[in-house]
Amino acid sequence: MSYQVLARKWRPKSFATLVGQEHVVRALTHALDQNRLHHAYLFTGTRGVGKTTLARIMAKALNCETGVSSTPCGTCAACTEIDGGRFVDYIELDAASNRGVDDMTALLERATYAPTIGRYKVYVIDEVHQLSGHAFNAMLKTLEEPPAHVKFILATTDPQKIPVTVLSRCLQFNLKQMPTTHIVDHLSRVLEAEGVSYEPAALRHLAKGAAGSMRDALSLLDQAIAHGAGKVDEDGVRAMLGTVGDEHLFALLDGLMAQDVQAMLDVAKLMDARSLSFDGGLQELATLFHRIALAQFAPQALLDEAERERLTPYARTLDAEYLQLAYQIAIHGRDELALAPDEYAGFAMTLMRLHAFRPERAGVPAAATRPPAVSAPARSQAAVPSAPTPQAPIAVSKPPPAPVAPARAAVLASADDDWHALVAQLQITGMAKQLAQHCELADRNDGAIRLRLAPLHKHLLGKAQQDKLQSELQNHFSRPLRLDIDVAEPATETPAERSRNVQRERQEKAVASIEQDPFVRDVVDLFDASIDESTIKPV
DSSP states (O other), X not given: OOOOOHHHHTOOOSGGGOOSOHHXXXXXXXXXXTTOOOSEEEEEOSTTSSHHHHHHHHHHHXXXXXXXXXXXXXXXXXXHHHHHTOOTTEEEEEXXXXXXXXXXXXXXXXXXSOOSSSSSXXXXXXXXXXSOHHHHHXXXXXXHSOOTTXXXXXXXXXXXXXXXXXXXXXXXXXXXXXXXXXXXXXXXHHHHHHTOEEOHHHHHHHHHHHTTOHHHHHHHHHHHHXXXXXXXXXXXXXXXXXXXXXXXXXXXXXXXXXXXXXXXXXXXXXXHHTTOOHHHHHHHHHHHHHHHHHHHHOGGGOOOHHHHHHHHHHHXXXXXXXXXXXXXXXXXXXXXXXXXXXXXXXXXXXHHHHHHTOOSSSSSOOOTTSOOOOOHHHHGGGGOTTOSSOOSOOOOOOOOOOOOOHHHHHHHHHXXXXXXXXXHHSOOOHHHHHHHHTEEEEEEOSSEEEEEEOGGGGGGOOHHHHHHHHHHXXXXXXXXXXXXXXXXXXXXXXXXXXXXXXXXXXXXXXXXXXXXXXXXXXXXHHHTXXXXXXXXXXX
């Protein structure tokens, strides 16, 4: 027997097995059980959400030999023939290829005759919005007062194109897109029944790729099983879909929070080397900003507990205003990819734009190439909205920090057991630097160094960055060393945390200095102004 694709093999055959459309199932079930049957139904929704499947289940419920009910037996001749597309009183019409008035007239003439073997004649018109205007007009009278033995079920992906005169004669049900969690749960049940091994993370990628369509998800699952030679793993699915993995997205986010442009560009180069989609990368990045915004304002909207825990630290650190701006930059950058010299350049410019507009309030110190700040008196007028000549944002004017004394540098160079000082001396950049800054030193001996990395940052554990960090440590100590990294909560402050704390203290001092400035206080009192703290930058 030939192989049957999963989308057809696992098509629901009853209301109980239909996934994700509980609001429609509830209404239809009550109508069937109470025998309150309408003569015309309209199912709307995107592709692959169950419109035709619902029509077939309705046809079985109406013509099952056990009687009209919401639970057709599924085994009688009527049920099996409807499932197989052989029931003479169940007619599916594709409006895309039968859209003329002559086709509609012929259908309506046949509708006047009694059913051949069933209880009802059920006419399913798929993609009904493609009927011509004359065809719609021809069916209006019959659709309003059909024979008692006729039921119409219309299905469409574009209800806006259906005349309101038709809409008013139907009961309309809007089928929603499948939530990701429902798709993942259904795919896992299918794979368990098929005896195929899988990784749960791989199913989440398939669910995202399906974009709310269960049929698309099952088709992608078929492709993933073939691609993985009988198994479904995350790496194989990502390679098949060409999607950007979470480790790339969170590496970009970590680089953005640390204001490390080089780390962000390293991720872009890695994506380019792997031929990953930059358009998909910006789409996923915008989705990530959206999820972080949800974690800020409505954390209960994130149903996945693991996702909520992972995004909460970013939600606490990123400014709500900047997060909205970052979302806009990502989606506009995606629109501009076609106008860029090439997609890599467009993607890189979008990343640099995200960095350029990043406030320093909650991150680590900005790059050394930032232009010098304007003095406080010249900038303080920015706090007055009604001032005639607004100036640049308020900032604190301080002399540049003194260079580190040679004696202090010697102390740092000799402090090999001080992980903070050691990380500052290592000649590493990009994701390897991010990995080192988020670790703490757990143990060190002559032949090995053991680090501890928080589970929140385990996406940094790539082989390339571990090898680069190990090589730099060997160069620093001038001997072979083995690098081991354990995933566990650090017991002490990591270099990244210390850097953030130092920056936060500098920011608080800068804000306090501006607020206590006599000139600024006079301006605030005189004009009833306020100070925008996000514009204050320590220097």
